[in-house]
Amino acid sequence: MNKKIKLIKKTSKTFLFTGLFLIVLSSIVLYFYTRNLLQNEVEEVLYSTEARVVHALENNENIYSLPPVTEVKKIHLLKKKFLKDTIIYDPSQDEMELFRELSTFKKINGKKYQITVRNLVVETENILVAIVVSYLIIFSLVFMFLFYFNTKRNLTIWKPFFMNLEQMKNFSLTSKEPIHLVESDILEFSELKSEIETLTGKVKRDYENLKQFTEDVSHEIQTPLAIIQAKIDSIINENTINEKQFNQITSIQKDIQRLKQLNKKITILTKIDNNQFISTTSINLTDLINEKINNYKELTSNTIHFTATKNLIISMDAFLADILINNLITNALKYSLKNNAVLISVDENSLVISNIGEKAILHPEKLFQRFYRESTKNQSIGLGLAIIKKICDLYHFDVSYQFTKNRHTFSLQFKK
Amino acid sequence: MKYLIAEDETDLQQAIADYLQKDGNICEVASNFEEAFEKVAIYDYDIVILDINLISGSGIDILKIIKKNKKRAGVIIISANNSLSDKLEGLDLGADDYMTKPFHLAELNSRIKAVLRRGKYGGDEVIEFNEIKIDTKSKAAFIADKEMALTKKEYDLLIFFISNKGRVLSKEIIAEHLCGDDSDLLDNFDFIYVHINNLRKKLTAEGAKYIKTAYGSGYKFIED
Secondary structure, eight states, X not given: OOSOOOHHHHHHHHHHHHHHHHHHHHHHHHHHHHHHHHHHHHHHHHHHHHHHHHHHHHTTOOOOOBTTTEEEEEXXXXXXXXEEEEEEEXXXXXXXXXXXXXXXXXXXXXXXXXXXXXXXXXXXXXXXXXXXXXXXXXXXXXXXXXXXXXHHXXXXXXXXXXXXXXXXHTOOSSOSSOOOOOOOSSHHHHHHHHHHHHHHHHHHHHHHHHHHHHHHHHHHTHHHHHHHHHHHHHHTTSTXXXXXXXXXXXXXXXXXXXXXXXXXXXXXXXXHHTXXXXXXXXXXXXXXXXXXXXXXXXXOSSEEEEEXXXXXXXXXXXXHHHHHHHHHHHHHHHTSOTTOEEEEEEOSSEEEEEEEOSXXXXXXXXXXXXXXXXXXXXXXXXXXXXXHHHHHHHTXXXXXXXEETTEEEEEEEOOO | OEEEEEOSOHHHHHHHXXXXXXTTOEEEEEOSHHHHHHHHHHSOOSEEEEESEETTEEHHHHXXXXXXXXXXXXXXXXXXXXOHHHXXXXXXXXXXXXXXXXXXXXXXXXXXXXXXXXXXXXXXXXXXXXXXXXXXXXXXXXXXXXXXXXXHHHHHHHHHHHHTTTSEEOHHXXXXXXHOSSOOXXXXXXXXXXXXXXXXXXXXXXXXXXXXXXXXXXXXXXXX
């Protein structure tokens, strides 16, 4: 069931095919029935004429043959009567004509006769054709009208359904706009509408609750973390701990740092979902990249080569632009082999950043998913790329990943 | 120096106070909005460390009062909320710095010193430690009046060390300071060793052996 067909098209098609089938079938039936009827009529006429001829002969009237319509011949041998079609030349019209012929053999007043009566079939054929053709015309007209009426009617009846379908297609969890469905006087559509409203309402409430929960948790966790961190900072300044304790305590600092980053990133994701970044300004990403490279220059063993053929100027939120560029660069630095170059190049509508890696990502399709990691080596949180994707989705930028020539390459297309 | 710490979490408040008192500063504390309100209205402080979400009111209102009364106190906001708008609002209203929880006490301390150094809060633009002299205006460091050639990170690091002299600094604290807020590059600590070692070499070459190793993997900036 891969090929999808529109409802209206489907019902129209069914209607059309059923109609065509009925026309053909009823025409055939009509044709044979009428033909049979006409034939019987012709034969009746023949028998009736024959009976009159016989009657006339019995009364010793003179019978003149009127070929080809009536022929009376005296014969010596009586045969069985027969009925057949025959073709006879008609001199008046100079053509061969089809006749129905009845021949009977009778002994009347001691004499043996062959009585042959014929009737022209052409007339009946013409009547037959006229009947079938007029039938076809009337039927087609009625059918066309019905088809038109039916399609129109269908469209009207299904209109609330299609409008609501369109609404549901545009439904977004993150949008504050409630879903506006059209009421219908059709019971099923009305039920569907109220069910959808209940469902979307519930989904939306659940989503809001979940989002609120995430927000609350990431917010509320900051204060206890701050207390833990402050206490650890105090402990390492007491002179009563030994080296082993110091190492353990400072490794807790590292974990706090991870939690802090986690919080920060979740908050960013939630805020993008909440559409909280609405101030759009014109950002020169080329300048921003230069600034970031300057920041990271002393923080890594890798070098960063940046080539810009043109200034890349994009309309977006300044804070998100900062996060986008920051995440792209830190991601490249983090997963680069040591002492290698990270390459960044931009032109007026694209940005490409790549770093040397040992092997391709196993599941590139999962790369932009939240918390997806392929190794625990880097203790990465696994949200950096999810944030990149989210920002790109927000502004309809196109982001893609490739592994070519041992380089992990991320390409961003800003304008289509 | 006289500090006010307005923070409703007493554990955090106490830890901050303990850390800052070691330099001989006077630390007063306020545990709720009313207390903080009263203290900033009556007394003068050099620095007010202000939690935005005080239990009975907003730290932003305290900040407004400080600014309205034209107190000369420097204000550092500490907040559990890392939203940009909060940060901008705080800074717009005249706060001198904004830190998101959790933070290192050493980081807070160095930020306080930086605020004080900006002149108007009674700090000195020149940091001195024995023969080391740092002119924060021209961003130059001197040792026995001879200018040292320091990279940007080494310069930052030297100020950070001197601001937190006598305290143990783990490599996590140092890494966070050098990376700033944005970065999660901290997985790789190698670069920190490079900067610390370079700075240490440059200081040692001039006879200033102040950077000591503490507990094998930490550091302490201290006189012998």
